[in-house]
Amino acid sequence: MSLELNDVTLTHPDGDGVVTALDRVSVRVAPGELAAVVGPSGSGKSSLLAVAATLIRPDSGRVAVGGVETLGLRPRELSELRLGRVGIVFQQPNLIGSLTAVEQLVVTDHMRGRPAREARVRSMETLAAVGLSGKEHRRPHQLSGGERQRVNIARALAGRPSVLLVDEPTAALDHERGGRIMELLVEATGTFDVATLLVTHDTEYLDAADRVLEMRDGRLRVLAADRPGGL
Numbered sequence: 001m002s003l004e005l006n007d008v009t010l011t012h013p014d015g016d017g018v019v020t021a022l023d024r025v026s027v028r029v030a031p032g033e034l035a036a037v038v039g040p041s042g043s044g045k046s047s048l049l050a051v052a053a054t055l056i057r058p059d060s061g062r063v064a065v066g067g068v069e070t071l072g073l074r075p076r077e078l079s080e081l082r083l084g085r086v087g088i089v090f091q092q093p094n095l096i097g098s099l100t101a102v103e104q105l106v107v108t109d110h111m112r113g114r115p116a117r118e119a120r121v122r123s124m125e126t127l128a129a130v131g132l133s134g135k136e137h138r139r140p141h142q143l144s145g146g147e148r149q150r151v152n153i154a155r156a157l158a159g160r161p162s163v164l165l166v167d168e169p170t171a172a173l174d175h176e177r178g179g180r181i182m183e184l185l186v187e188a189t190g191t192f193d194v195a196t197l198l199v200t201h202d203t204e205y206l207d208a209a210d211r212v213l214e215m216r217d218g219r220l221r222v223l224a225a226d227r228p229g230g231l
C-alpha cells in the first residue's frame, strides 16, 4: 500500500511571522518503489519526513499512509497507525548497546503485540533478508558501522510496514559502504513491497532510486524518474 501526500502545506512559527517548510507538496510513492528526495539544508526534507510519518500534522492537505487517510485521526489512532504501518530509519542507528541484533528487532516487534516466539522467527527472517545471517547474536560493538546500519534498517522492517521513511542513511558511511546501504534499501523495498521515501544530501547514489525528487524552499519537483509520470 502506498504513501500519498496531497497538496500539503506546513508552516512553522518564525519570530513574528511563519516560515513555509512545505509548500503545496504532492507526492505518491507506490509499494515496491523507492523515491529519493534531495535538496539543500533547510529546504524542507525533514519536515516532509515528519509529516509522512504523521508526527506533525500539516496546516492543510491530505496524508494517506498505507491506504489509511490520516486527516481526522486522533493521536492514539495515529500512534497505532505508525506502529503498524510505518518504519523509520534514522540517520544514526541508535541501537541498544546491551541487546543482540535479533533482540533489537524482537523488542520493537513485541511492542506491537506480537508474541515473543513469533517476533523472534520473523526477526531472524528480517535479519537474513538484510544480509546479516550468522550475525544475529552480535551486540552493536561487535558489528561494523555498515552492519549496524543494516540492523537499523531491519528493525524498521521488522513489523512489515507499508511505508518506509529513511533519513540520510549514508551520511555516516564511506563511499563503498554508503553504496551498499543504498543497494540494500532498493532491494529491501522490492522484497518487502514497501513504499520507501528517502531524504538525503548525498547526490552520489541516486542512480539506484526509482525516482529522484528535489526539494527547494518547500516545493517538490521531479528531477529524474525510471518510469514516466509525475509526482
Ligand SMILES: Nc1ncnc2c1ncn2[C@@H]1O[C@H](COP(=O)(O)OP(=O)(O)OP(=O)(O)O)[C@@H](O)[C@H]1O
Pocket (backbone or CB within 6 Å): 012, 013, 014, 019, 020, 021, 039, 040, 041, 042, 043, 044, 045, 046, 047, 048
Ligand atoms: N520546529 C521548527 N520551528 C521553526 N522553524 C522550523 C522548525 N523546523 C523546521 N523549521 C524551518 O523550516 C524550514 C525547513 O526545515 P527542514 O528541517 O524541514 O529542512 P531540511 O531540508 O530537512 O534541512 P536539513 O537538511 O538541514 O535538516 C527551514 O527554514 C527551517 O528553519
